[in-house]
Amino acid sequence: MPDNPSDGTGVLVLANSRSGASLGRPDRVPDVRRRLPAATVRELTKGESIDEVVAAAVASPQPPTVLGVLGGDGTVSRAAHLARQHDLTLLVLPGGTFNHFARSLGIEDVDAGLDAYLSGSVASVAVAEASVDDRAPITVLNAVSIGAYPELVAERERRSSLGKWWGGAVAAWRALQGAHRVEVARNGRRAQVWSVFVGVGRNDPDRVAMMQRATLTEAVVDVRVHHARGTRVRAIASLAFGKRSIAVLRAVRLMPPASDIERIVDGDFGIEVRPGGAPDLFVHDGELEEVSKDGFRLRVRASPDGLRAYLPPRDPGARG
Structure with a gap:
């Protein structure tokens, strides 16, 4: 298990505020900031490239070691791709409509995700890579x-x-x-x-x-x-x-x-x-x-x- 700073140092959290918005769910970003005060929490704006945000953070003088994502399956999937690309550990904070991958991990809500981070419990998870014609996987x-x-x-x-x-x-x-x-x-x-x-x-x-x-x-x-x-x-x-x-x-x-x-x-x-x-x-x-x-x-x-x-x-x- 990694030695996790309990204040969230080294954690970059990307929050997709549009995930699950139609269900009237409360904004959980304040809870993330409260429980991980040293983490960098970035609320994604419409049209903003998650790839560019992560690339800029990794290239900064103090790059993250953990990539957190507050959103639904689509946002989590892309964050997982970037976590693999940049050798980061993924922290899933479910905030979408179905949250299928979070449930497979046993993370039912944002609090459970934050508890998982604070416990330092990390596992290797099998994934798949899909490619169409000659596109990158x-x-x-x-x-x-x-x-x-x-x-x-x-x-x-x-x-x-x-x-x-x-x-x-x-x-x-x-x-x-x-x-x-x-x-x-x-x-x-x-x-x-x-x-x-x-x-x-x-x-x-x-x-x-x-x-x-x-x-x-x-x-x-x-x-x-x-x-x-x-x-x-x-x-x-x-x-x-x-x-x-x-x-x-x-x-x-x-x-x-x-x-x-x-x-x-x-x-x-x-x-x-x-x-x-x-x-x-x-x-x-x-x-x-x-x-x-x-x-x-x-x-x-x-x-x-x-x-x-x-x-x-x-x-x-x-x-x-």
């Missing part, structure tokens, strides 16, 4: 997806002013009307699919949509290919990730049958999205990325011990 903490889910996320973002629940409901309806089959190819085989999910670490075999990882240390990717043999209703129903939602949808026979889902577990997964109606988006950790409408190649590779992160004190192997 990006760090993935939870999952990558192509097909129906990115379309749903894009619809939801266009309706963010309606709030989480209404916006999500309208987005689901619009995605249901517009969902289309995607042609993919892998190892010489072609297929029409509704979606492909690539999760970090092995996950619940009953799930199609893997938004939150189930392990911290397993360096594999768990892939679910939803073949387009059923209806659009099943394509959208398969995106449910809550246990209760899945149980209800399965009971009314809206979830796709097991025969429509192909599972692949490997350390390195590659797939080609073929031209002709190809989606121009994919999503990783809740963040949309634009790709070519003329098709693209996606590769996701597991990386063991890819990230150092604070977590509540316990046996690190208990979650792996």
Whole structure:
């Protein structure tokens, strides 16, 4: 365990004030400043580059050793990428809508994250690296997806002013009307699919949509290919990730049958999205990325011990 200064010396905290704003959550920045008075707390403004902020801090006379992030999954994912790039330990302070990675770490709220830092409990966490065509790899903490889910996320973002629940409901309806089959190819085989999910670490075999990882240390990717043999209703129903939602949808026979889902577990997964109606988006950790409408190649590779992160004190192997 590192010898952490209890006042937060050497900690840079980036706060995304827009994360979770639609839920009416209180501003937790004052609590961070109070509990870590020597930390540098930077509230990100709209359009500000998190990469440039971190690069400037690392190049300063007193560079940080810990990168803290107060925000949702998208902000945390980017901060994790930068922590790996600059050899920093990541401190997650959940402040978004879902906070999937924070929950996998066992950090339920900001106070739990600060307690984890003060305990000095650090673990090595497996991550994945996703690359499209010849682009540089990006760090993935939870999952990558192509097909129906990115379309749903894009619809939801266009309706963010309606709030989480209404916006999500309208987005689901619009995605249901517009969902289309995607042609993919892998190892010489072609297929029409509704979606492909690539999760970090092995996950619940009953799930199609893997938004939150189930392990911290397993360096594999768990892939679910939803073949387009059923209806659009099943394509959208398969995106449910809550246990209760899945149980209800399965009971009314809206979830796709097991025969429509192909599972692949490997350390390195590659797939080609073929031209002709190809989606121009994919999503990783809740963040949309634009790709070519003329098709693209996606590769996701597991990386063991890819990230150092604070977590509540316990046996690190208990979650792996």
